[in-house]
Amino acid sequence: MADDRARGQLSLDPQKVVLVDENDRQIGVDDKLKAHQGGAKLHRAFSVFLFNGKGETLLQRRALVKYHSKGKWANACCSHPMPGEGVADAARRRLKEEMGIECDLREVFAFTYRADVGEGLTEHEFDHVFFGRYDGRVDANADEVMDYRWVLPSDLVREVESNPDGFAPWLRICLSRVVANIGR
Numbered sequence: 001m002a003d004d005r006a007r008g009q010l011s012l013d014p015q016k017v018v019l020v021d022e023n024d025r026q027i028g029v030d031d032k033l034k035a036h037q038g039g040a041k042l043h044r045a046f047s048v049f050l051f052n053g054k055g056e057t058l059l060q061r062r063a064l065v066k067y068h069s070k071g072k073w074a075n076a077c078c079s080h081p082m083p084g085e086g087v088a089d090a091a092r093r094r095l096k097e098e099m100g101i102e103c104d105l106r107e108v109f110a111f112t113y114r115a116d117v118g119e120g121l122t123e124h125e126f127d128h129v130f131f132g133r134y135d136g137r138v139d140a141n142a143d144e145v146m147d148y149r150w151v152l153p154s155d156l157v158r159e160v161e162s163n164p165d166g167f168a169p170w171l172r173i174c175l176s177r178v179v180a181n182i183g184r
Contacts, residue, residue, distance in 0.1 A: 017043040017080045022112065024126045029083045033121075040114060040122035046091045047127055047170060048077040048105060049178055050134045056150035057178075060099065060140065062168065074168035075178075076101075078127075087128045095132075099148070100139025105130040108181050115169035129174060131181070153179050 017035045019028040020042055035041045050058040058076040077098050081090030088105060095101050108131045114124040140148050151159070160167050160175060 016083050017045075018083050020044050020126050022126075024110070032080065036117075036121040036123065040124035042112070042124050042126060043080065044087065045080050045123075045125040045127045045170075046078065046087050046094075046130060047075050047174065048091050048095050048130045048132065050076040050095075050101070050103070050132045051182070052133070052135045052150060054150070054152075055182075056152050057156065058099070058134070058138070059149055059151055059156070060145045061147040062145065072168045073166055074171050076132075078168070078170060088130070091128070091130050098141050098144040100141065101134055101136070103132045103134045103136075105132040108184070109177060111174055111177065113170060113173045115173065117169060123170065125170070127170060127174070129178065153182060 015032050016029050017032050018026050019030055019035065021027050022042070024044065026044075030041060030043070035043050052058070059073050060076060061073050077091070077095045079090065079094040079098075081087050085093075088107065091105055092102070095103075095105070108129050110126065110128045112124075112126050114122060117123050138148055157175060157179065160172055164172055
């Protein structure tokens with residue numbers, strides 16, 4: 001994505017999401033909650049997967065105050081870029097805000113999905129997936145995260161198979177592609 005700030009189009013608003021077409025071209029902006037209701041409009045999102053030197057990936061358990069997928073295990077960080085914000089910039093910003101982590105990230109793949117996330121809401125996202133390497137301290141924000149842990153991807157696959165409802169839908173949906181791309 002081009003650097004929108006260089007064009008003077010920066011209008012950061014955490015309560016807005018970027019609506020996109022099936023090719024991730026921006027077609028509008030909408031209120032975050034409204035975009036997740038009814039037909040759930042396709043919008044831009046990102047998911048961050050961090051791996052440590054032991055080959056484990058960082059999971060967070062979403063806080064009970066989140067507007068959906070409360071108490072479910074998810075990848076290290078996931079959210080939406082604000083209008084005018086680059087996806088990679090948003091991924092780094094939210095990783096710092098949610099987990100207290102700063103590290104290099106690289107986009108590995110993207111996918112589109114639609115999933116019922118409860119509370120009358122649906123995620124319909126064009127999700128950019130980022131990988132990073134991190135071996136430092138985690139300082140999780142209690143307003144966002146109620147718990148976190150490191151787990152081997154092979155163990156995570158087994159956990160998701162045995163208890164799918166304990167995990168956020170986007171994690172369940174993209175996990176096989178994440179595992180297939182480890183080390184690439």
